[in-house]
Amino acid sequence: MALKGGYHMQIAKYNLASGELKILIDQLPSGGWHEPGGPIFGPDGMMYFGNGSVSQQGVTLPAGFTVDLAKHPNAHDVPGQDVTLTGNNVRSRDPRLPYPYMIETGAFKPFGTPAEKGEVVKGELFCNSAVWRSRPDGTDVELLAWGVRNPFGMAMNEAGELYVSDNDFEEKGERAVANDPDRIWHIQNASLPFGSVKTPAWYGFPDICGDGLPVNHESHLPSRGKAAELLLENPPEWAGPAVFLEQPHSCMCKMDFSRSDAFGHKGELFVAEWGTLAPLNSPRPEDLDHGFRVIRVNVEKGTAEPFMHNRKMGPASTYGTGGIERPVSCKFSPDGKALYVLDFGVATVTSGNMLAFAHTGVLWKVTRKEENNG
Amino acid sequence: MANATQTPTILIELDQETRNRQLDRAKSWLDNVLLTQASHRKLLEDTVEKIEEPHIKQYLAEMALQAEQHEEKARELFSLIDREPSDIRQMLGQVMGKARQALGDFIAVAGGAKGPWQDLHQVYLSNYNSMGAFAVAEQLGLALGIPRMVDITFGVVAEKSTSQLLLQEAVLEMCSMSILYKESF
Incomplete structure (x- = not known):
């Protein structure tokens, strides 16, 4: 299992x-916004796992970080390869201080530490926004990919x-990005023999959106918050495109x-798809009902169809009916005949906050009708 | 011109007598700063011993080291106005730290929380109390025109304000669990 804390x-x-x-x-640097991925085990017997970024928007900022900032003021992102910084720092308030106080923070730095133009940050095996594999006992760890915001x-x-x-990135705060699609990446390095990956693939975080365009492209300029600037002066080669792009904030x-x-x-x-946090993380009306469902994706064609959802898209509690709230996980039974869908339950969202309520989640079991289920 | 040279100079709040009186009054407040900080430090040290959850124990242990430094800085404030702290007030602060623990125990029994989390709630309140005392001292430094007093107190208030966020997170997260599950964590 993966544990997050500290x-x-x-x-x-x-x-x-x-x-x-x-x-x-x-040794996996954490203490911030995103979650671990896996571990899962491949047919090769190896263990595969991921670690999301500490920062929400590429720089540790108070917009989505106040709780984590209180507990882990020194947490920051760590790259998987050596990177040279542009020195584009982000200016924000400092919520740790008792009255309004402005501060500057750079990429791959703890909150309140600015970066210098041309500064080189060394890449580490134990980084974040990354995917690895190892032997099942945790030895011989191999970095397959980084730049994956939340695997x-x-x-x-x-x-x-x-x-x-x-x-995707969020459209709010001091480094806001609009219309960044959620995505599914094919981690091609995982197909190489164990121990043979010399250079990890880079999937774009913190400068490239899911569609391959930079965060400062005109199609990603925010209508709320301060527009993002590029952080990397010499980005590695992008490992995209994604095998599937989904509507922003669907939260796959x-x-x-x-x-x-x-x-x-x-x-x-x-x-x-857990579903959107709009209007908290996006001001766009079209983002309000994204997600809240299970989809099935054809990874060869890059297409998807809705599989499980309410008649009216969105969480059931919004309409006062029974049904799905926020699916957070799905897993087939060992014989493959049943799909278990874990529904997180009720999380209410406003433009200012989000509240999650315990004792509202359920586990769904989905099977095919018996006459077809040999 | 002749009239002007004959008019005696009037010093408003700048004569030595007024200055000494204000410094004496400031000294009384600095005794409060030291009292509340000593009380907080004592309560914090005792609470660290009781906490088992490893992350929160580490956070509090680091905070306790910081609290010792803050107490030293509270003492340094007296030297800036050429006064001596009252040792009786500091001792009283440590006794008050113990009293807060007893109060926490009583509240916990009445409120149903189990374990040391009631102490954590009292640490949360006592940090807020001492942070306020330092913040007033910062204002005194501005009003009396003593930059070093502002430098010291601003740094302490900034660190305490950061700690306050952390304490709030720990209290909100763990006290409710302690009440519902009757476990010490």
Whole structure:
């Protein structure tokens, strides 16, 4: 399992019989906004896992970081390759101080630490916004990819090809980005023999949106918040394009491939979409009902169809009806005949805050009608 | 011109007597600063011992080291106005730290929280109390025209304000769990 808490994310092994918890990897820099991905195990027997970015928008800022900033004021992003910085710092208020106080922060720096133009930040094996693999005991860790903002969902098809979900920048705050699509990346380095990856692939964070355009492209200029500037002077080669682009703020989460003709849609990727945080993270009316469903993605064609959703798109509690709230995970049963969908439950959102309520989540089991389910 | 040279110079709040009186009054407040800080430091040190959750224990341990430094800085404020702190007030502060613990225990029993989280709630309140005392001292430094007093107190208030956010997170997260699950964590 992956554990998040403190300045490090950990990969741990829990023995259900003995109750022993063993920490396998404890160097993954964390303490910020995004989540671990995995671990999952491939047909090669190796362990695959991810670690989202500390910052929400490429620089540690108070807009989405106040809670984490209180607990981990020294947390920051770490690149997977050496990068040279443009020195474009972001000016913001400092919420740690008792009255309005402005401060500057640079990329890959703790909050309140500016970067210099031309400054080189060394790439690390244990970075964030990254995907790795290792032996099941956590040894021989190999960095496959970085620049993946939030690799929360990870799944392998029967051929052993690795796919990760990734969520878009937000349109608010001091480094705002508009119309960044959610995406699914094909991590091609995972197909190389274990131990042979010399250079990790870079998927764009913190400067490239899911569509391959830079964050300061006119199509990504925000209608709310301060427009983003580029942070990297010598970005690595972009590893895109994505195999699938989804509507902004759909919040694609955990996912799994169908492996069963009895269930159907064999080879398609089922993705839980937690749903938008608009109007908190986007001022656009068209973003208000994105997500809140499970989709099935054809990763070869780059297309998707809705699979499980309410008659009227959006969380059921909005309309006072029964149904889906916010699907956060989906997983096929070992025989592949049933899809389990974990519904997070009620989270209310306004333009100023979000509140999540316990005891409102449910687990759905989806099966094909018996006459078709041999 | 002749009239002007004959008019005696009037010093408003700049004569030595007025200055000494204001510094004495400021000294009384600095005793409050030291009292509230000593109370907070004592309560914090005792609470660190009781917490088991590793992350919060580490946060509080670092905060306790900072609290010692803040207490030293509270003492330094006296030297800036050429006065001595009252040791009795500081001792009283430590006793008050103990009293806050007892108050926390009582509140916890009445409120249903189990374990040291009631102490954490009292640490949260006592940090806020001492932060306010330092903030008033900062204003005194501005009003008396003593830049060093402002430099010292601004730094302390900034660190305490940061700690206040962290304490609030810990209190909100853990006290509710302690009440519902009756576990010490």
